[in-house]
Amino acid sequence: MLKQLSQLTTSQIQEQMKEMDSKVDLFRVCHTILSLAPTTAPRTASHSRKTKETEISARVVLDGSGSSNVSTGIGFLDHMLEALSKHSLIDITLKCKGDLQVDDHHTTEDCAIALGICVRKAVGDKVGITRYGSALAPLDEALSRVVVDISGRGNASVNLNLKREKVGDVSAEMLTHFFISFATSAGISLHVDVLKGENDHHKSESAFKATALALRHAVEIDERRKGTIPSTKETLSV
């Protein structure tokens, strides 16, 4: 090598060094691209449905950044779902045109079902997930506790303890119904309890935020599971 180099002129050596530099750069670029490439498919799912009552399209990205684009026609529900996305880090896109001239029932229920279906599809066979999640979330004087199990079986126990008939433009009973419909279609056990609070807006929002925090933990991949299913039955399919 030294002998070969000694036979070259200074400009030839410089040219060879430039060529080597460009090869090293190319190697670095290839290495970076390979290290950034995802090793598994992104956990995302979509669902759309059109009936005489509602027309809905929904999409979730489980390993998202908490960005949302929500438009249900019900302002307070949008506010709650944006909070759900922000604090779960699950990206949510949800568009709904519902029969709000009737009331808020079909729109709220069908949005919950569509989001639940997306979550169920996105967690797939539940390989490697943490499965359980629990969280406390305050909002000023209000405090909520949520416990979730991504079991494949949908059920919910919900105590929002709201005093008013409506919060914003959604009825209190439909906020409760939202959690039940979501849990049923997502195939999760969901326990929502507002433990304290005076203001119904605060109580509702702390319940959605606690749900977000619990869900975030439950859907996350647990690296120590090394791709196994967190069940002694070795399956979490229904």
Ligand SMILES: [Mn+2]
């Ligand atoms: Mn608020």
